[in-house]
Amino acid sequence: MILQNNKEPLLDVQHLKKYFPVTGSLGRxxxxxxxxxxxxxxxxxxxxxETYGLVGESGSGKSTTGRTVLRLTESTDGKVFYNKQNIFELSKREMRSVRKDLQMVFQDPFSSLNPRIRIGHTIEEPLAIHSLADGNERRERVFEMLNKVxxxxxxxxxxxxxxxGGQRQRLGLARALIVNPKIVICDEPVSALDVSIQSQVINLLKQMQTELNLTYLFIxxxxxxxRHISDRIGVMYLGRLVEEAQTDSLFQSPLHPYTQALFSAVPGRGKNRERIVLKGEIPSPLNPPTGCxxxxxCPHAMEICKVNIPEKREMSPKHYVACHLY
Ligand SMILES: Nc1ncnc2c1ncn2[C@@H]1O[C@H](COP(=O)(O)OP(=O)(O)O)[C@@H](O)[C@H]1O
Ligand SMILES: [Mg+2]
Structure with a gap:
């Protein structure tokens, strides 16, 4: 846990947009x-x-946000400032040194890798890519990192x-941390694991964060x-951030009707909180609703909600919501 008062952000994401073109049956x-x-x-x-949690239903744009910030896919619009530079304007070469500082951990980090390559070689590969150490030293650093995780x-x-699965997630983390990153974007890193294993991996993430002074974007x-891992949380719905607050504030008083519905579905929320069942499915981002x-x-939708996109407003310190009810 840290206090952020008026400090400069380490990473500043501004008006990020990612649109995917949809082509007809003949492709392009x-x-x-x-x-x-x-x-x-x-x-x-x-x-x-800090750990900033990004939460929302499947399809809300969380993974695309993470991937676009790292330029694994190019943005449609927006800026991302790191070290006072807009990283979207960096050349491929300039981007390489930034990429060392910004690593990503996936749900199943080894699913796409060659099953015939020894784990150690996979973990040390980033050291070779960034020319950070030679053969023997690389192996030593992998040994050290394996013990750390x-x-x-x-x-x-x-x-x-x-x-x-749990061990693979430890190894995925080792591969991300071997280059001494500053920021790690974790995309559903425990979602495929049993609950008991989930808490082990979350504890490891927290331990590494303290030891190595890491900042997490946790998707x-x-x-x-x-709730368990985040200092602050952003709630996404259909490509937009609808609410943002410190974890306690968000759970004590969720303001956006979407956040309220999302949280009401979690068991053990107390008797006085009724489950809010939303009508219909999440609409297609190909043709998103106008306005909000x-x-x-939304159970509270008004006429204005169909027309105007709600602005984000600060309702209490560091608690923001984008909703016409407020
Ligand atoms: N490469 C792609 N091409 C076209 N559409 C995509 C692509 N990647 C993601 N999408 C779409 O973008 C939306 C957001 O996806 P995603 O970021 O994966 O959401 P989440 O991680 O919150 O589940 C979804 O509707 C998804 O189908
Ligand atoms: Mg995802």
Whole structure:
């Protein structure tokens, strides 16, 4: 936990947009038929040492936000400031040194990797890419990192299939941390794990954060997980951030009707909180509703909600909501 008062943010995401073109049946030859507005004008800041949770239903644009910030996919619009530079304006070469500082951990980090490559080689690869150490030193650093994440040096020589899901997540973290990053974007890192294993991995993430002074953007659809790990939370719906607050404030008084519905679905929320069941499905981001994107499912929708996009307002210190009710 840290206090962020008036400190400069470590990462400053401003008006981020990512639209995916949708082509006809002939692919690009068929022409562009529309755009999936996966991320639509999202702004938030990460402060050194904190964990910022990004939560929302599947399809709300969380992963695309993470990937676009890291330029794993190019943005449609917006700016991301890191070290006073807009990283969207950096050349490929300039981007390489920034990329070392900004790492990503995925749900199943080894699913896409060659099953015949020893785990140690996978973990040390980023050191080679960033020319950070040579052969022997690389191996030493991997041994050290394996021990840090609760694994053993001899695991260096094993293959991905020899590890459980929880162990693989430890190894994925080792690969991300080997280059000494400043910020780690964790995209559903525990969502595929059993609950008991989830807390082990979350505890490891917290321990690494303190030890290595890391800042996390933690992406998840899981309310309990996001509550457990985050200092601050942003709630996403259909490509937009609808509410943002410190964790306690958000859970004590969720303001946006979407946040209220999302939280009401979590068991054990107390007797006086009735479950709010939203009507209908989350609309397609290909054709998002006008005005407030939530108005088609909102129990409190008014005429203005169909027309005007609500501005974000600060309702109590650091508690922001974008909703016409306020
Ligand atoms: N490469 C892509 N091409 C087209 N649409 C995409 C692509 N990646 C994601 N989308 C769409 O963008 C929206 C947001 O997806 P995503 O960021 O994965 O959401 P989340 O991580 O919150 O589940 C979804 O409607 C998804 O189908
Ligand atoms: Mg996702």
């Amino acid at each position: 030859l068929g022409g562009i038929k529309g755009q999936v507005k996966a991320v639509n004008d999202v702004s938030f800041q990460l402060f050194a040492g 609760g694994m053993q040096s001899e695991h260096y020589y094993r293959y991905p299939h020899e590890f459980s 998840t659809h899981d309310i309990s997980v996001v 994107v939530f108005h088609t499912r």
